[in-house]
Amino acid sequence: MTPRNAVTKALTDKTCKEITDLIFGYLNDTLSPSVRRDFKRHLRICSDCVNFLHTYKKAASVTRSIRPEEIPLKVRHNILDFLRGQMRKSGTDS
Amino acid sequence: MLAYRSMTDQNCSVEGLSAMPQMPAVSIFPSATARLNRKRKAEFDDTDLIERLKAGDEQALEAIFNRYSAKLYNVAQRILGEVADAEEVIQDVFWTAFRKAKSFRGTAQFSTWLYRLTVNAALGKVRRSKKNKEVEYEDYLPKFQQDGHHSVRPVVDWSDTLDEKYAERELQQLLNDALDQLKPVDKSAIVLSDMEGMSDKEIAVMLGLTVSAVKTRLHRARLFLRGKLAVHLGHSAA
Numbered sequence: 001m002t003p004r005n006a007v008t009k010a011l012t013d014k015t016c017k018e019i020t021d022l023i024f025g026y027l028n029d030t031l032s033p034s035v036r037r038d039f040k041r042h043l044r045i046c047s048d049c050v051n052f053l054h055t056y057k058k059a060a061s062v063t064r065s066i067r068p069e070e071i072p073l074k075v076r077h078n079i080l081d082f083l084r085g086q087m088r089k090s091g092t093d094s
Numbered sequence: 095m096l097a098y099r100s101m102t103d104q105n106c107s108v109e110g111l112s113a114m115p116q117m118p119a120v121s122i123f124p125s126a127t128a129r130l131n132r133k134r135k136a137e138f139d140d141t142d143l144i145e146r147l148k149a150g151d152e153q154a155l156e157a158i159f160n161r162y163s164a165k166l167y168n169v170a171q172r173i174l175g176e177v178a179d180a181e182e183v184i185q186d187v188f189w190t191a192f193r194k195a196k197s198f199r200g201t202a203q204f205s206t207w208l209y210r211l212t213v214n215a216a217l218g219k220v221r222r223s224k225k226n227k228e229v230e231y232e233d234y235l236p237k238f239q240q241d242g243h244h245s246v247r248p249v250v251d252w253s254d255t256l257d258e259k260y261a262e263r264e265l266q267q268l269l270n271d272a273l274d275q276l277k278p279v280d281k282s283a284i285v286l287s288d289m290e291g292m293s294d295k296e297i298a299v300m301l302g303l304t305v306s307a308v309k310t311r312l313h314r315a316r317l318f319l320r321g322k323l324a325v326h327l328g329h330s331a332a
Contacts, residue, residue: 015242016242024316047248048247060288066270066289075180079159083155084152086189090193
């Protein structure tokens with residue numbers, strides 16, 4: 001353990017790996033108060049984890065910006081034609 | 095209905111980090127109230143249509159198709175990656191909805207039932223086709239030293255450079271490609287969570303998983319997507 005790592009560990013009780021595992025709960029506000037406190041305490045002294053958190057949040061926010069796949073008009077018509085045909089057929093059968 | 099996850103800039107800020115660049119104020123989760131109101135309205139609007147559907151009313155099926163086809167198509171297309179496959183799934187979903195409407199008891203929300211039919215059909219098709227483009231996650235996940243610290247340091251904050259480096263269309267393409275490489279169940283979870291705004295509990299019901307398993311899959315998928323973006327920007331995924 002490098003001197004810096006030793007200081008980090010002593011001050012926070014959580015490693016970067018443990019912090020990474022907690023990010024999901026932190027962002028969804030499901031961590032217990034004491035774990036949340038440890039999480040924040042670690043981030044106060046670990047710029048690597050702050051940067052990791054920022055990039056994780058960015059990845060999550062751009063994923064939310066993905067545009068939905070639009071249903072092509074032809075596909076829409078094909079499905080509606082199929083459904084109408086099936087309904088007619090089922091009406092005749094019954 | 096579960097209270098929806100909320101994340102505001104305020105409760106995500108980290109005190110004592112004035113030296114660190116802060117993320118811009120972005121609310122990435124919709125508010126619980128807005129989401130609940132939308133669901134209640136949809137539920138109310140569906141009731142009459144379901145009754146008509148049970149009576150074999152063809153126009154009710156078309157109305158339901160008009161209401162849900164765009165969203166269900168997006169889910170199917172995202173999971174399957176092929177227009178023809180998505181078309182087949184959506185066609186089967188609506189025909190199944192018409193034939194089995196009488197068995198719908200209303201204990202589940204009608205839209206949930208449709209989503210579940212869609213996800214199950216799409217995942218079943220992916221498993222049969224073996225065409226998926228998933229990659230090993232390991233290369234894009236963070237790595238740690240034995241003592242638990244980041245193995246590649248410093249970790250670079252590229253969050254502000256992403257929008258500068260890529261035009262909107264390029265970024266969409268990059269994200270689509272990365273999404274395509276997720277395992278089908280993980281991709282389903284991300285699409286339902288991030289694009290359809292479902293709660294972890296709803297996704298768990300949809301995918302037949304525990305809520306805890308959904309959270310684990312969503313977290314791992316987001317770590318992978320983060321890693322893909324980092325590598326594209328010339329940084330380490332670690």
